[in-house]
Structures are given as structure tokens and as C-alpha cells.
Amino acid sequence: MPSNWDRVIGQSRIKETMRSAIAGGRLAHAYLLWGNAGVGKDALAIECARVLLCANGGTEACGTCSSCRKMESLQHPNLKLIYPLPGSDAKKASSDEDDQPDTEVIDEIRRQTAEKAKDPYFHIDIPKAKFIRIPSIRDIRKQSSMSGAETGKRIFIIFDADAMNDEAANALLKVLEEPLDGVLFLLVTSRKETMKQTIISRCQLMQCAMLTDAEIVAALMERQQLPERDAAMIARLANGSYTRAVELLGTDIAQYRADVVSFMRSILGPSQIKIMEEQEEYLTGNKRDRAEQLLSMILVWFRDTVVMREGARRHILNADQEGDLERFTARFGTKDLEACMDVVERSLELLRRNVYLPLVMLSLTVQLRRILHAK
Numbered sequence: 001m002p003s004n005w006d007r008v009i010g011q012s013r014i015k016e017t018m019r020s021a022i023a024g025g026r027l028a029h030a031y032l033l034w035g036n037a038g039v040g041k042d043a044l045a046i047e048c049a050r051v052l053l054c055a056n057g058g059t060e061a062c063g064t065c066s067s068c069r070k071m072e073s074l075q076h077p078n079l080k081l082i083y084p085l086p087g088s089d090a091k092k093a094s095s096d097e098d099d100q101p102d103t104e105v106i107d108e109i110r111r112q113t114a115e116k117a118k119d120p121y122f123h124i125d126i127p128k129a130k131f132i133r134i135p136s137i138r139d140i141r142k143q144s145s146m147s148g149a150e151t152g153k154r155i156f157i158i159f160d161a162d163a164m165n166d167e168a169a170n171a172l173l174k175v176l177e178e179p180l181d182g183v184l185f186l187l188v189t190s191r192k193e194t195m196k197q198t199i200i201s202r203c204q205l206m207q208c209a210m211l212t213d214a215e216i217v218a219a220l221m222e223r224q225q226l227p228e229r230d231a232a233m234i235a236r237l238a239n240g241s242y243t244r245a246v247e248l249l250g251t252d253i254a255q256y257r258a259d260v261v262s263f264m265r266s267i268l269g270p271s272q273i274k275i276m277e278e279q280e281e282y283l284t285g286n287k288r289d290r291a292e293q294l295l296s297m298i299l300v301w302f303r304d305t306v307v308m309r310e311g312a313r314r315h316i317l318n319a320d321q322e323g324d325l326e327r328f329t330a331r332f333g334t335k336d337l338e339a340c341m342d343v344v345e346r347s348l349e350l351l352r353r354n355v356y357l358p359l360v361m362l363s364l365t366v367q368l369r370r371i372l373h374a375k
Contacts, residue, residue: 003060004047004050004051004060004061004063005019005047005060007043007046007047007120008040008043008044008047008120009040009043009121009211009215009216009218009219009242010039010040010209010211010212010215011039011040011044011208011209013209014033014044014206014208015044015047017206018044018048018206019051019059019060022048022051022052022059023058023059027052027184028203028204029176029179029180029183029184029185030176030179030184030185030186030187030202030203030204031045031184031185031186031187031203031204031205031206032161032187032188032189032192032195032199032200032203032204032205032206033045033186033187033188033189033206033208034188034189034190034192034205034206034207034208035190035207035208035209035210036190036208036210036239036240036241037123037190037241037243037244038121038238038240038241038242038243038244038245039208039209039210039211039240039241039242040120040121040208040211040242041188041189041190041208042116042120042121042123042157042159042188043120043121044206044208045157045159045186045188046074046116046120046157047061047120048186049071049076049079049155049157049184049186050068050071052152052153052155052184053067053068053070053071053076053078053079053152053153053155054067054068055067055068055152067152072117073113073114073117074113074116074117078152078153078154078155079155079157080139080140080143080154080155080156080157081113081116081124081157081159082132082136082137082140082156082157082158082159083124083126083129083132083158083159083160083163084126084129084130084131084132084133084160084163085105085126085129085132085133085136086105086126086127086128086129086130087133087135105126108126108127109126112124112125112126121242121243121246123243124159130163131163131164131165131168132158132160132161132163132164132165132168133168134167134168134171136168137164137168137171137172137175138171140156140172140175141171141174141175143156144156144175144180144183152182153182153183153184154182154183154184155183155184155185155186156183156184156185156186157186157188158172158185158186158187158188159188160188160189160190161187161188161189161195161199162189162190162191162192162194162195164195164199166196169195169196169198169199172199173196173198173199173202176199176202176203177202185203187199187203209240210239210240210241211238211240211241211242212240213232213235213236214235215242216231216234216235216238216240216242216245217231217232217235219242219245220234220235220245220246224246224249226249229317229319232317233253233300233317233318234248234249234253236296236299236300236303236317237253237293237296237297237300239296256293256294256297257297257318257321259294259297260294260297260298260301261321261324263294263298264298264301264328267365267368267369268368268369268372268373288351288357291351291357291360291361292348292351292352295344295347295348295351295364296348298344299341299344299345299348300317300318301318301325302337302340302341302344303317303341304316304317304318304321304325305325305328305329305332305333305337306337306338306341308325308326308329308333309329309333309337332372335371335372335374336371336374339371340368340371340372343364343367343368343371344364344368347360347361347363347364
């Protein structure tokens with residue numbers, strides 16, 4: 001019988017740490033799960049809660065008890081999910097009734113919670129919500145001091161914990177400073193560096209690693225019924241994020257692949273003016289997301305040229321571009337293609353560090369031309 005932890009892709013180190021802490025009764029009162037978006041932080045928090053709320057105890061959820069059935073919809077009375085909600089803290093109303101969301105927001109919360117229950121990698125994103133508000137933290141303080149509706153732990157999962165403003169963070173800090181028995185806080189963030197150090201210092205930190213291509217490929221094949229070759233292509237572009245991989249399913253990857261061929265032809269041509277004309281959107285614009293996708297595809301392209309040069313063409317990912325790859329390799333196969341890959345990887349890193357896009361792309365063009373036109 002599969003384990004409920006199998007719902008989390010990869011992250012074997014974190015899963016084992018959690019299971020060991022549960023088995024030994026050594027859970028801290030608060031954890032901060034942090035790492036890049038889409039690597040499974042939310043999923044880990046949910047599965048930890050599922051195990052701790054299971055009536056049978058142990059390090060895995062049984063999946064059949066009353067508590068487990070309630071967790072299937074994330075509607076367990078001892079579980080509270082906190083995330084950004086629309087509204088303002090300006091009035092700091094003393095009555096909870098003054099802070100209740102309207103019917104439309106409530107319906108959207110229900111819909112997205114249901115999506116989260118089906119897919120823990122789904123990101124709850126309520127329209128017009130920017131911050132975790134003080135009323136949400138006030139509710140935590142009230143509920144954490146009350147007896148649970150059922151026996152067992154009371155668990156609070158705070159998604160996007162970095163979205164707390166100063167007032168909300170200070171309110172939560174008071175709760176964390178006076179931990180109560182049987183209450184567990186699981187904070188999740190992709191932006192740990194923006195959180196208050198006082199909050200971080202009162203949590204046990206658990207850094208979630210980027211997913212490997214192999215882990216993403218396996219997940220896409222199993223969960224999205226994707227053929228292995230297509231899954232491998234998307235995994236290469238997902239940068240260690242399963243969420244990003246799923247988002248790519250709805251994009252025109254074929255067009256990006258065609259753009260790579262166009263880009264390579266233009267930067268290797270004799271006219272630098274023509275380069276500027278054909279690649280204007282990248283060299284002079286602000287298409288950062290599109291540029292990042294293009295660079296990821298260029299990295300796959302060079303990877304395929306190395307594979308083809310080594311005579312293993314059956315392993316190329318751009319199988320439908322075999323003719324273009326063959327012509328490119330015939331012309332440039334003696335050049336330092338691995339150095340080209342290094343240049344593209346460095347350019348991707350600069351782009352993700354928010355370096356000026358035209359500068360990154362212009363530098364990439366100059367370096368690739370120098371390597372591929374070297375005597």
C-alpha cells in the first residue's frame with residue numbers, strides 16, 4: 001500500500017526527518033519549510049498534518065479513519081489553513097464579524113481549498129489578496145488556546161508566510177514565544193529572506209531542495225500521463241519546480257523551440273545589425289519570463305548537439321528538429337559546445353538575479369559568437 005508521503009515529489013531527506021521526529025516524539029512546536037516555488041513545501045506541510053491527525057498514530061496516515069477522510073478535503077476541525085486574504089488592516093477592528101469576507105470571496109476560498117485538497121502543488125491565490133492579515137493571526141491566537149474539536153494535535157499551516165506585514169508578524173511572534181502543548185505551526189515560504197528574523201529564529205528550519213529532472217519526469221508521467229520524451233523536455237525547462245513544469249503544459253513549447261533555431265541562426269549570421277532587428281524583443285525589451293524560457297531551450301539545444309556529436313542521437317530531446325541539429329553539429333561540432341552550455345547557464349543565473357535583460361542577452365550573443373566562430 002503506497003504511503004501518503006508519496007504524494008510529495010522527491011524531498012526524501014525532509015520526509016525522513018519528519019517521520020523520524022514523529023516516531024520519536026521530537027517534533028518542534030514550529031517549523032519553517034522554505035525553498036523555491038513549486039518544490040513541494042505545501043505538500044510536505046499537508047502530509048505532515050495528515051499523519052499527525054490520523055487516529056491510528058504512527059508515521060504514516062492510514063487513509064481510512066475518520067480523520068483521514070476529513071483530511072481528503074482539508075476540512076479537519078483541528079487543521080487551520082492561513083494564507084493571504086483581501087481587505088485592509090487599517091481599521092484593526094476589534095470584532096471578528098467586521099472582518100468576515102463577502103460571499104464571493106468565501107466561494108472562491110472554498111473552490112481553491114478544494115483544488116488544494118486534490119493537488120497539494122496548487123497555489124491558493126485569492127484575488128486581490130496581498131497580505132496575511134491581522135484578523136487571521138488573531139484567529140490563530142484564539143484557536144491555539146482552545147481545546148480542539150477532536151482529540152489530537154491542533155495544526156496551523158501558514159502558506160506564503162512571507163506575506164505577513166509587520167503587525168501580523170508581531171502578533172504571530174507572541175504566539176510562537178509561548179508555545180502550547182499539542183499545537184504545531186507549519187510555516188511555508190519561497191521568500192525566507194523577507195521574513196522577520198525574530199519569526200525565523202523561533203522555528204526549526206527545513207530547506208526544501210530543487211527537484212531533479214528525473215523526479216519531475218516521473219511525476220509528469222504518473223500524474224499528467226505525459227510521454228517520457230515530452231516529460232523530459234518539460235523537466236529540463238522547469239528549473240527544479242514541479243509547479244513550473246505543470247504550467248509549461250499549457251504553453252506553446254513548439255514555438256519556443258522554433259525561436260531557438262531562429263535565435264541561433266541570427267546570432268551566427270554575419271550581420272550584427274540583423275541580429276538586433278531579429279532579436280529586438282530580447283535585446284531591447286523587458287520580456288524577462290520569455291527570455292528565461294528561451295535560454296532554457298537554448299541550453300537543451302546545446303545539450304542535444306553534444307549528444308549528437310557523441311553519436312547518441314536516439315537520446316536527443318528535440319527529436320523533431322534532428323535535421324537542424326545535424327546541420328549545426330556538422331558545422332560547429334568541433335567547437336567547445338560545453339563552453340556554450342556554461343555561457344547559457346551563467347546567463348540564466350544572471351537573469352534570475354534580475355540583471356538588466358538587454359545586457360544579459362547582448363553578452364550571451366557576443367560570447368556564443370566568439371566561441372562558435374573561434375579558429
